[in-house]
Amino acid sequence: MAWTGKCPGCGEWNTLVETSATATGAGGPARKRSGVAAGRPVALREVSAERVSRLATGIGELDRVLGGGIVPGSLILLGGSPGIGKSTITGMALANLQAAGAETLYVSGEESASQVRLRAERLGPAALEVRALAETSLETILATIEAEKPAVVVIDSIQTLHRAELNGAPGSVGQVREAANALAEAAKRLDVAMILVGHVTKEGSLAGPRVLEHLVDCVLQFDGEKERTYRTLRAIKNRFGATSEVGVFEMRSGGLTEVVDPSARFVEEATGAVGSVVLTSMEGTRPVLVEVQALVNPSELEIPRRVVNGIDRNRLSMILAVLARHGGVGLGTSDVFVNVIGGVRIDEPGGDLAVALAVASAQRNQPAGGTGSKPLACFGELGLTGDLRYVGHADRRVAEANKFGLDPVIGPPGGDSLPGLAPCATVRQALRAAFPDERGPVAV
Ligand SMILES: Nc1ncnc2c1ncn2[C@@H]1O[C@H](COP(=O)(O)OP(=O)(O)O)[C@@H](O)[C@H]1O
Ligand SMILES: [Mg+2]
Structure with missing residues (x-):
């Protein structure tokens, strides 16, 4: 027995509670066990299970x-x-x-x-x-x-x-x-x-x-x-x-x-402005469109700001690193703000590309998708090598975006070719598809 104020397991204070252990020793479990009748296991098929x-x-x-x-x-x-x-x-x-x-x-x-x-x-x-x-x-x-x-x-x-x-x-x-x-x-x-x-x-x-x-x-x-x-x-x-x-x-x-119909709610105000992209996300078995916005500004701080709402901050750091290394989008001296509209939280990797394209759009001050009248829809996970990775339910994601008139959808190449999908194998290809006058270092 020792005095302990801090739990050695979780490191929290005041979480330890006293519990009394049952007395053991002579006449304890070992002796008792011999007097206890054994239970009788039953094949599960014979167990009755009422359908409640x-x-x-x-x-x-x-x-x-x-x-x-x-x-x-x-x-x-x-x-x-x-x-x-x-x-x-x-x-x-x-x-x-x-x-x-x-x-x-x-x-x-x-x-x-x-x-x-x-x-x-x-x-x-x-x-x-x-x-x-x-x-x-x-x-x-x-x-x-x-x-x-x-x-x-x-x-x-x-x-x-x-x-x-x-x-x-x-x-x-x-x-x-x-x-x-x-x-x-x-x-x-x-x-x-x-x-x-x-x-x-x-x-x-x-x-x-x-x-x-x-x-x-x-x-x-x-x-x-x-x-x-x-x-x-x-x-x-x-x-x-x-x-x-x-x-x-x-x-x-x-x-x-x-x-x-969350999609209708979340994208009804999306206009295709600079820094705005629609993510075709999956919430369980249901595809949901959410608007991802980014703002990029020259920073006055030595360490530029990375402010996120609705996505993980470390995820943003990774996306920015991939954009810089494989997309030619350098943001080392810019503050970057990313916000998912409506207080929604994205916690699937399929949201990476939407964040990347929103940031790229904000950085070049040019609407994603080219026209600016309709928002660009996209999905896909970014690999550290700059490739665009497959994520589940591509067909449903594309269909949901098409339902709202968003066509084509930029996403990773899947097994089957989908009519409404503009497949891109790398972040570089996705940037080209999103910003048609994209030039810069070629090599896809
Ligand atoms: N008349 C109202 N119209 C709209 N929202 C309301 C109204 N009255 C309370 N709310 C909102 O309901 C919320 C409180 O909900 P409540 O169920 O008590 O929360 P919790 O039990 O999780 O603390 C508050 O955020 C408050 O803004
Ligand atoms: Mg309450």
Whole structure:
């Protein structure tokens, strides 16, 4: 036993919790084992598996991300930064479930019942039928769930709960783990589905309790910028569905509205101006067009600025290096700003070419695609050797861009030739295709 304040595993302070180990020694596990009857493994074919029907939340985008609705008795962790709309979306889901005949319970540890009511008024009459409990005591919440046996419970938020006999403030690792464990046990035993709302730290991970992530069946992450209206919902983990689906929402006065055709929204204002390019990106199984903008300015700083919004900063550094080395676009003395419109985040490598062409367009002060009346659409990953790499679903990406009149689309050469695609094998070729009067060092 030693005094330890900092966790040797993760390097964080105040994350260690005391746990009591079961007494072992004489009469311990070794002796007991002989008296225990062995379990009987069963061939999986003989295991009965009822097909459970999922509970539809009535929010199409949420149901899709969940893999078709809430599985009864499952545990869902919903993470997101404050103000992103976690209480709103869970309130809306419960309202729909309640209206469809499922019993619901909304436990608020953060807001008083009257505050919850005010939000419900904004969401509409169905939201007022949801039963609410303003409570932070874990024991009381468990007793209530036991007594009421609702089909779906929302705990908003897991970080506000505490068990009286346990040391540590609400939100500490010990309390959060205890609360989540007790709730998980109740969920399985009573067949109550639970949505645990969790805050996200500044670093972007679900606050403190990584332990929660493997305890729950599904981890949903709500992203977006508070000041912007668009929000995306993705599954980071899902025992009952794919993790690639993304739901897109818009915050309105009546709550969160699903954005069924995100492409139309994201590109409707794209004009083909200098420094603007449309990326045909894939969000799960769905192609989505997003506008990528860049601004390049002579820098007054010794180390020029690289400012990004919606893409990874290191990714931009790599793209700039490839542009300089293989595209003849030198930006060593320029500030470079890259922004993905609408608060969208691109985290697929297929976005590289769009960033490169937006930056190149800004640098040469010339619209990509030549005409300037329509934006240029493109996709593809940049290799460090200056080649344009294949990325998945080329056909769907091209079809989506064509649907919005963007033709041709610059992308890597695929297996089959696609009518709307202008295939380019290297970043140099892509620059030539995007800027038809491109001269400079040839060699493709
Ligand atoms: N009448 C309204 N019209 C539009 N947006 C609103 C309205 N009222 C609140 N909001 C927005 O809803 C968000 C709060 O959502 P909420 O679900 O409470 O977030 P969370 O629970 O994730 O902290 C805020 O960003 C706020 O701007
Ligand atoms: Mg909230």
